[in-house]
Amino acid sequence: MTILKNRLFWPVAILVALLIVNVFTSNQFITLQDGHLFGTLIDILRGSAPLILVALGMTLVISTGGIDLSVGSVMAISGAVACLLIKDLGDQNAVGSVLLIVGVAIVVSAALGLWNGSLVAVVGIQPIIATLILMVAGRGLAQLVTDGQIINVQSSPYATIATGFFLTLPVAFLIAMAAVVLISVLTRRTALGLLLESVGGSPSASRLAGIRAKRIIVMVYVVSGAFAGLAGLIYSANIKSADSIAAGNLIELDAILAVVIGGTALIGGRFSILGTVIGAILIQTLQVTVVGIGVPSKATLLFKAVVVVVLCLSQSATFREKVFGRFKIRTGVPA
Template sequence: MTILKNRLFWPSLILAILLGINMFTSQQFLMIQDGHLFGTLIDILRGSAPLILVALGMTLVIATGGIDLSVGSVMAISGAVACLLISELGDQNSVGSVLLIIGIAIGASLLLGLWNGVLVAAVGIQPIIATLILMVAGRGVAQLITEGQIINVRSEPYATLGSGFFLAVPVAFLIAAAAVVLTILLTRRTALGLLLESVGGSPTASRLAGIGARRITIMVYVVAGGLAGLAGLIYSANIRSADSISAGSLIELDAILAVVIGGTALIGGRFSVAGTVLGAILIQTLTVTVVAIDIRPEANLLFKAVVVVALCLSQSPDFRAKVFGRFKSRPAAREVAAA
């Protein structure tokens, strides 16, 4: 069947199964309280917002044939900058001041993305090495900003980013959804998507064709930095503090998994924004499900790895052909032997 060959069929099926498990194991899967939506489903959507934002940027970077391992550190720096500046405000509930600080934090994240882009596109350093530099150094910068301490804030406007609601829906998820819609419009309704795929497919050929491959490469790293910074703001706003050690820890690996699950080729050239979003929600749902079915914390990562491996194998046409083709060939072999 054609639907079985679609790369998004198996992730969608597994997501539906996981949501079904949560529906039966959770006493509050979806409910309305005080005019807001609550429950496990809303927790999944709100918890997936930072990963969706990071994975979106990762998708664009991977589409050009690159990789960004520094997104977790950028998250930590963004949250640290915002919480440090907010903690020094006389009135932490001043909306104007908080918005200005959010802009400063995102601006810093864009500069970090620009740093990665210049190292990759202008200097010529391999993407995995260039972003590894910021991955290591950035975490140290975040700890220097916070002086190794957890900075707590009491700003209600800032907390709205992580735990607020608008029209009964979490603000964090609405921000992620807006970023997804904007990304789809820019990559599928303009020539930008084709340019990204051409650069990822063959940077040399794209340059010879007159495409500014270097500018596009720098641009995607800047966008990835900005989205990671926004994710860091949501994360720190949700816990109302800046934790430079745990903020964004290993999120780059989950982002890469989300991209792969969504059908984007790691070698560049082909990408799927919708698939990435599906992959990010699937990963968050898997995390919530592990807790819901009372799997031991020590086995959480192992269980997650097993499910991801099974999912990737189910998406592989070669693997399905070998497994199901072997079963199909057995009756034919028996008929030949009987003859």
């Protein structure tokens, strides 16, 4: 069947299966209280917001044939800068001041993305090495900003970014969806998507065709940095503090996994925004499901790895053909 050949069929199928499991294992899957939606489903959507943002930026970077390992450190720096500035406010509940600080943190994050993009496109350093530099140094920079301490804040407007609701839905998830819509429009309704695929598919050919590949590469790293910074704000707003060690720890691996699950080619040239969103939500759902069904904490990572391996194998057309092809031959059905 044609639908079975769609690369997104299996991620969606497994996502639906995990959600069904949560329906039976959670006390409240979804309910309406005080005009807001609550329950396991809402927790999944809210918890997936930072990963969606990071994976969205990662998708653009990978589409050009690059990689960004520094997103976790950028998250830590963004949260550290925001909480440090908010702590020094005379009134931490001043909406205008908090919004200005949020803007400053995102600009700082975009500047870090510019640093990555410049190393890759201008200096010519391999993306994995260029971003590894900031991955290591950025975590140290975040600890310098916080002086190695956890900075706590008591700002209601800032907390709203992560825990607030609008139109019954979590603000964090709505922010992520707004970013998804923006990138989808820019990449599918303009020539930008074609340019990204051209640069990722063949950088040399794109340059010969007159495409300014260096500018595009720098741009995607800037966007990746800005989205990682926004994810860092959501993370720190959720815990009302800046934790430079835990913030964004290993999120780059989940982001890359979400991108791959969504059908984006790691070698560049082909990407799927919708697939990335599905991949990010699937990963978050898997983490919630593991807790819901009572998997021991020691076996959590192993259980997650098994599910991911099954998913990746199910997406492989070659694997399905070998397995099901042999089955058809043994049962006497023409392959």
